[in-house]
Amino acid sequence: MAANGTGVTSPRTPLKSILTDKAKGIPNDSAGTVKAQTIEELHSLQRKRSAPNTPLQGTAGAFANLSEDERQRQQLQSISASLASLTRGTGPKVIRGDPGGGKYQAVSLVAHHHHIEAPVISVSDSSLKFTHVLYNLSPGELYEQALKYEKGSFLASTGALATLSGAKTGRSPRDKRVVIDDTTQDELWWGKGSPNIEMDEHTFMVNRERAVDYLNSLDKVFVNDQFLNWDPKNRIKVRIVSCRAYHSLFMHNIFIIHIEFPWRHMVKLRLQLDNWVGCRCIRPTSQELENFGTPDFTIYNAGQFPCNRYTHYMTSSTSIDINLKRKEMVILGTQYAGEMKKGLFSLMHYLMPKRHILSLHSGCNMGKDGDVALFFGLSGTGKTTLSTDHNRFLIGDDEHCWSDDCVSNIEGGCYAKCIDLSKEKEPDIWNAIKFGTVLENVVFDEHTREVDYTDKSVTENTRAAYPIEFIPNPKIPCFGPHPKNVILLACDAFGVLPPVSKLSLAQTMYHFISGYTALVAGTVDGIKEPTATFSACFGAAFLMLHPTTYAVMLAEKMQKHGATGWLVNTGWCGGSYGSGNRIKLPYSRKIISAIHSGSLLKATYEKTEVFGLKIPNEIEGVPKEILRPENAWADKEAYKNTLLKLAGLFKNNFETFTEYKIGEDKLTEEILAAGPIF
Ligand SMILES: Nc1ncnc2c1ncn2[C@@H]1O[C@H](COP(=O)(O)OP(=O)(O)O)[C@@H](O)[C@H]1O
Ligand SMILES: C=C(OP(=O)(O)O)C(=O)O
Ligand SMILES: [Ca+2]
Numbered sequence: 001m002a003a004n005g006t007g008v009t010s011p012r013t014p015l016k017s018i019l020t021d022k023a024k025g026i027p028n029d030s031a032g033t034v035k036a037q038t039i040e041e042l043h044s045l046q047r048k049r050s051a052p053n054t055p056l057q058g059t060a061g062a063f064a065n066l067s068e069d070e071r072q073r074q075q076l077q078s079i080s081a082s083l084a085s086l087t088r089g090t091g092p093k094v095i096r097g098d099p100g101g102g103k104y105q106a107v108s109l110v111a112h113h114h115h116i117e118a119p120v121i122s123v124s125d126s127s128l129k130f131t132h133v134l135y136n137l138s139p140g141e142l143y144e145q146a147l148k149y150e151k152g153s154f155l156a157s158t159g160a161l162a163t164l165s166g167a168k169t170g171r172s173p174r175d176k177r178v179v180i181d182d183t184t185q186d187e188l189w190w191g192k193g194s195p196n197i198e199m200d201e202h203t204f205m206v207n208r209e210r211a212v213d214y215l216n217s218l219d220k221v222f223v224n225d226q227f228l229n230w231d232p233k234n235r236i237k238v239r240i241v242s243c244r245a246y247h248s249l250f251m252h253n254i255f256i257i258h259i260e261f262p263w264r265h266m267v268k269l270r271l272q273l274d275n276w277v278g279c280r281c282i283r284p285t286s287q288e289l290e291n292f293g294t295p296d297f298t299i300y301n302a303g304q305f306p307c308n309r310y311t312h313y314m315t316s317s318t319s320i321d322i323n324l325k326r327k328e329m330v331i332l333g334t335q336y337a338g339e340m341k342k343g344l345f346s347l348m349h350y351l352m353p354k355r356h357i358l359s360l361h362s363g364c365n366m367g368k369d370g371d372v373a374l375f376f377g378l379s380g381t382g383k384t385t386l387s388t389d390h391n392r393f394l395i396g397d398d399e400h401c402w403s404d405d406c407v408s409n410i411e412g413g414c415y416a417k418c419i420d421l422s423k424e425k426e427p428d429i430w431n432a433i434k435f436g437t438v439l440e441n442v443v444f445d446e447h448t449r450e451v452d453y454t455d456k457s458v459t460e461n462t463r464a465a466y467p468i469e470f471i472p473n474p475k476i477p478c479f480g481p482h483p484k485n486v487i488l489l490a491c492d493a494f495g496v497l498p499p500v501s502k503l504s505l506a507q508t509m510y511h512f513i514s515g516y517t518a519l520v521a522g523t524v525d526g527i528k529e530p531t532a533t534f535s536a537c538f539g540a541a542f543l544m545l546h547p548t549t550y551a552v553m554l555a556e557k558m559q560k561h562g563a564t565g566w567l568v569n570t571g572w573c574g575g576s577y578g579s580g581n582r583i584k585l586p587y588s589r590k591i592i593s594a595i596h597s598g599s600l601l602k603a604t605y606e607k608t609e610v611f612g613l614k615i616p617n618e619i620e621g622v623p624k625e626i627l628r629p630e631n632a633w634a635d636k637e638a639y640k641n642t643l644l645k646l647a648g649l650f651k652n653n654f655e656t657f658t659e660y661k662i663g664e665d666k667l668t669e670e671i672l673a674a675g676p677i678f
């Protein structure tokens with residue numbers, strides 16, 4: 001039956017056939033016409049059937065003989081158990097795929113019906129509905145979900161996914177709580193200076209139920225099953241249940257997933273990395289991911305939904321709750337993706353020291369000769385920027401573990417600040433912003449979709465989250481030998497710390513425990529006083545145990561492996577914020593290069609007053625006058641006063657640590673003496 005365009009069918013006179021190429025003697029190539037009979041069929045041809053997370057490789061593993069249906073059934077059962085409401089004693093009915101239909105819908109409706117084993121204790125509307133699970137989707141699939149369903153998601157001109165994190169554009173440390181129980185009461189760091197605000201088990205369960213009920217009330221949730229830590233002996237399995245494609249893609253990029261490397265990429269890596277050849281690839285295999293089983297830790301991210309402020313302990317509508325015994329984390333009232341990343345980092349700060357492994361808030365890279373450097377520093381001091389170095393292999397930009405064998409990245413991706421990002425200054429980060437990358441809270445041209453990286457309209461904390469492979473020279477697998485240099489980064493907005501100084505072990509420990517940086521509070525409305533921040537181990541916000549636990553381990557490791565400590569000021573020189581200038585990135589890079597090459601170790605040094613820091617007399621490519629801060633300041637009196645002011649702040653801060661013992665008695669004494677003297 002033919003339609004005539006008006007919707008009414010009528011007999012038609014056939015049109016005269018048009019002369020085709022065939023008539024001109026060119027053979028008809030049937031590839032020119034599609035096989036499909038309908039538009040739907042045509043569309044179905046476009047997408048080749050695949051099961052990216054269930055590659056039946058046939059050989060290894062106990063699960064190898066499972067049918068695809070059985071595999072998926074077990075996966076869904078496990079997800080249903082994860083999402084179980086503990087008061088009702090049952091998990092939701094989960095089904096794989098998009099509620100909107102599409103290729104997943106048919107997968108497991110039937111299988112599912114047969115396999116809800118837990119009894120339904122009380123029936124409510126929520127137990128009648130299905131929760132669709134979008135499990136380990138690929139970037140392409142997540143893009144489609146985000147662009148279609150999440151307001152504020154756009155395709156940027158580079159191919160990156162621009163998105164908004166909502167009302168919160170940074171972490172909420174005052175809303176981070178940890179469950180106190182018989183074990184954690186003794187084990188964890190509580191009280192003054194600790195980031196761990198206590199909460200009881202019952203309140204945790206209230207928030208957990210709230211998050212789980214919210215997630216189950218949605219038509220669909222995203223589930224990521226991933227790994228932490230590239231060291232295969234100390235890998236942790238995590239499950240992230242979230243309500244946004246943005247969160248799922250963020251975690252996909254930032255943590256470790258299985259990626260089948262295109263062969264060409266492998267060859268390139270082999271050529272680049274001497275030690276790649278013969279090195280076992282420790283990315284989890286498809287098989288491992290398939291046999292994921294029970295996660296070691298689960299995050300319930302219901303960030304779109306607030307906590308109830310009438311709930312005990314709640315002081316705002318945001319709560320980020322960690323329960324170590326239950327191996328769970330609940331997020332309510334914030335969609336900032338960094339909470340998940342840093343929440344898992346806190347977990348590692350608890351789990352790893354128990355295994356005598358030091359967890360580090362640091363970037364890490366490796367030279368061609370295998371020399372490894374760590375970059376410690378608080379947010380904004382340059383870990384990501386300076387560890388991303390065109391002449392070195394990037395191991396990671398933010399979170400690492402130092403075991404008896406190696407330094408390994410906890411993550412599989414980077415989270416770079418984008419404010420004022422430029423192609424000239426940071427080409428590798430610039431080029432990493434492409435298809436697959438999540439761009440948070442940036443402003444772009446409505447029409448061209450070109451991002452304006454100088455625009456702070458949404459926030460100053462604009463970010464790009466990309467897999468480490470997006471950097472041209474990643475060290476994959478992301479681990480390396482024991483570090484040779486330990487670089488402590490401080491962005492000193494007072495402008496009195498030298499751009500670089502060589503530290504003794506005691507000084508390294510003093511500055512590591514102090515964890516100093518000084519940023520400028522409000523950069524918008526004219527000049528503001530720099531605010532000093534002291535954050536033990538350059539990341540107190542993520543510590544679970546007392547800072548000295550980590551400090552002792554760092555001292556031991558540095559001693560054992562002969563690592564040299566350096567203090568690098570990436571902040572101001574020639575005056576404080578307002579009168580001086582931020583040290584130029586190319587100079588900081590020159591300084592860092594001189595550390596890596598070993599040339600700085602051979603320089604001649606002079607000791608400074610008050611802080612007793614050893615400053616090199618010269619570094620190739622760095623103006624001599626900036627190396628000594630007092631030379632760079634025009635007003636010597638102001639310099640001296642500012643220096644003494646900062647020294648006083650250091651002294652006050654260190655007071656809480658003076659009663660602790662770090663290593664041998666001698667080292668403890670030396671550390672106390674390694675601070676400013678005035
Ligand atoms: N001399 C410098 N050294 C390092 N970073 C600098 C310097 N001058 C400006 N910057 C800027 O400071 C920011 C450092 O942030 P980032 O590397 O993300 O820190 P972190 O990873 O430690 O949080 C970047 O935006 C970088 O461009
Ligand atoms: C993600 C963060 O890390 P950093 O700023 O150190 O890169 C953060 O502190 O929220
Ligand atoms: Ca960073």
Ligand SMILES: [Mn+2]
Pocket residue numbers: 378379383397398
């Ligand atoms: Mn960081």
